[in-house]
Amino acid sequence: MNVELLYNIHLEETFGLYIAIYFYLTGLSAGSFIMSTLSYGFGLKQFKPLGKVGVVLATILLVIAPVALLLHAGQPLKVWHLFAYINPTSPISWGSFLLTLYPINCLIYGYFMFRGDMKRTRIFGLIGIPLAIMVHGYTGFILAIAKARALWNTALMPILFLVSAMVSGIAMMILVSIIKDRFFSKDHKQNIPLLNTLAVMLAGFIVFDLFLVLSDVLVLLTSHSEAKEAASLLLYHSFSPYFVFVENIFGKIIPLTIMVTPRFRTVTGMTIGAIMVMIGIFFMRYVVVLGGEHIPLI
Amino acid sequence: MSRPRYGFLIDLRRCIGCHTCSVACKNENAVPLGVWRSWVKQIEKGEYPNVTRSFLPLLCNNCKDPICVTVCPTFASQQREDGIVTIDPHRCIGCRYCMAACPYGVRFINPILQICQKCDWCVHRVERGIQPACVDACPSNARVFGDLNDPESDIAKMIADNSVSVLKPIMGTGPQAYYIALDITAVNAKSEGQE
Numbered sequence: 001m002n003v004e005l006l007y008n009i010h011l012e013e014t015f016g017l018y019i020a021i022y023f024y025l026t027g028l029s030a031g032s033f034i035m036s037t038l039s040y041g042f043g044l045k046q047f048k049p050l051g052k053v054g055v056v057l058a059t060i061l062l063v064i065a066p067v068a069l070l071l072h073a074g075q076p077l078k079v080w081h082l083f084a085y086i087n088p089t090s091p092i093s094w095g096s097f098l099l100t101l102y103p104i105n106c107l108i109y110g111y112f113m114f115r116g117d118m119k120r121t122r123i124f125g126l127i128g129i130p131l132a133i134m135v136h137g138y139t140g141f142i143l144a145i146a147k148a149r150a151l152w153n154t155a156l157m158p159i160l161f162l163v164s165a166m167v168s169g170i171a172m173m174i175l176v177s178i179i180k181d182r183f184f185s186k187d188h189k190q191n192i193p194l195l196n197t198l199a200v201m202l203a204g205f206i207v208f209d210l211f212l213v214l215s216d217v218l219v220l221l222t223s224h225s226e227a228k229e230a231a232s233l234l235l236y237h238s239f240s241p242y243f244v245f246v247e248n249i250f251g252k253i254i255p256l257t258i259m260v261t262p263r264f265r266t267v268t269g270m271t272i273g274a275i276m277v278m279i280g281i282f283f284m285r286y287v288v289v290l291g292g293e294h295i296p297l298i
Numbered sequence: 299m300s301r302p303r304y305g306f307l308i309d310l311r312r313c314i315g316c317h318t319c320s321v322a323c324k325n326e327n328a329v330p331l332g333v334w335r336s337w338v339k340q341i342e343k344g345e346y347p348n349v350t351r352s353f354l355p356l357l358c359n360n361c362k363d364p365i366c367v368t369v370c371p372t373f374a375s376q377q378r379e380d381g382i383v384t385i386d387p388h389r390c391i392g393c394r395y396c397m398a399a400c401p402y403g404v405r406f407i408n409p410i411l412q413i414c415q416k417c418d419w420c421v422h423r424v425e426r427g428i429q430p431a432c433v434d435a436c437p438s439n440a441r442v443f444g445d446l447n448d449p450e451s452d453i454a455k456m457i458a459d460n461s462v463s464v465l466k467p468i469m470g471t472g473p474q475a476y477y478i479a480l481d482i483t484a485v486n487a488k489s490e491g492q493e
Contacts, residue, residue, distance in 0.1 A: 001344060002345050003341055003343045003487050004341060004342045005487045006340040006351070008339040008340075008487075009334050009337045009339075009356075011403045012397075012406060014395075014397040015398055069393075072393070073393050074390075074391065074392020074412030074414075075392045075412055078391040081374075081389060082391070085371075085373045085389060087369075087370060087371055087373050089369070090370060090395070091369070092395055142395070145399065146395070147401065147469060148401040149398070224468070296403070297401060298354075
């Protein structure tokens with residue numbers, strides 16, 4: 001039957017690009033914090049070169065990230081309301097505490113690390129791990145609890161966000177290690193054993209991420225009508241170039257091939273692969289946030 | 299008598315798609331250009347000579363279990379005892395989370411005030427014992443507003459006598475805007491170019 005829509009009101013974008021950027025930055029921050037604690041929290045000595053740079057990046061990124069939130073909010077001067085009136089059922093209320101505690105903890109952890117007080121560094125590193133997981137995990141809950149959107153309203157969302165945060169965090173650490181040794185070390189010698197370990201970790205997290213994305217899309221494809229619409233938006237319609245090609249092929253499958261093939265796993269190969277992963281994860285945030293609210297509700 | 303629980307009913311057998319409700323709402327609530335608290339979606343279906351138009355007047359459902367109230371981080375969105383969901387303009391910070399969570403897309407950011415607003419069934423009129431502006435304005439009496447808990451009210455009688463439906467019951471928010479003769483084609487129609 002021929003149906004023509006004559007008149008309707010178009011909804012405005014709710015979250016949009018600023019929130020996608022915010023999710024990307026918190027993900028990178030959580031990922032680099034966790035990489036930093038591998039040596040200073042858990043005592044894995046081979047990750048020691050990432051400790052200091054990891055915590056510096058984690059702090060800077062998490063100071064920049066809420067700026068995106070301020071740009072997004074209609075009344076940025078009223079943000080103190082988030083601390084004055086707390087709704088325990090709203091993930092944004094959880095976030096107001098996490099976004100305060102996590103950077104403070106990062107600063108304390110970094111302070112003791114640079115002072116060389118290893119015992120206290122370890123304590124604040126270990127406190128920071130659940131905070132880092134929550135500060136990015138809660139962003140997954142923000143989307144999952146917004147039940148209007150089929151693409152968001154899934155219990156996979158928090159874990160999907162955490163795994164992609166680790167993917168982007170490890171990729172950033174590969175780049176950081178390469179840049180540090182290339183430009184800021186005395187002998188300009190790359191730390192190949194560390195890079196190889198990071199490459200293998202990155203490959204593992206990419207495989208986990210691909211598995212989660214596959215599970216998500218397969219279930220959407222067979223679920224209710226709005227879920228099917230969301231899946232077809234990602235697979236066949238306007239978001240498929242970003243989802244299929246940029247996020248998954250360019251940002252995950254090609255870097256995965258680079259990281260697991262010894263012939264490609266050179267310093268150049270890893271640099272290219274890590275950059276591709278970081279672009280891919282940015283487009284993952286973009287697809288989830290903007291794709292999620294692309295289909296009209298009514 | 300029990301406390302009132304307000305409800306809304308739109309009898310689509312009577313709706314003529316004149317948009318008077320939308321205009322009355324704009325006027326009553328000083329709704330700025332480009333945004334609407336209440337509007338009428340229209341479709342045309344079939345092929346000549348078997349063609350018809352369907353109307354779908356939309357407004358806030360003032361749900362029983364409103365997700366907007368659940369997710370609002372500052373308690374700006376609150377549910378009154380009579381069931382109407384209101385937004386405190388001083389509390390709202392314009393974070394848009396409620397807009398993202400509402401399955402009915404009835405919330406918008408006021409372009410002047412930069413806070414979220416929506417239809418509240420003209421709560422300022424209801425408190426003074428008069429009908430919402432759109433109900434008063436509707437020329438074909440297609441819109442009915444009243445107390446669902448009072449079995450003698452027009453709305454309670456009409457819901458008892460007719461087969462009624464609500465939008466997207468699967469969302470579990472318990473919408474309290476009921477429709478008689480709801481056309482699912484009008485509900486499902488999406489704008490062109492969007493899948």
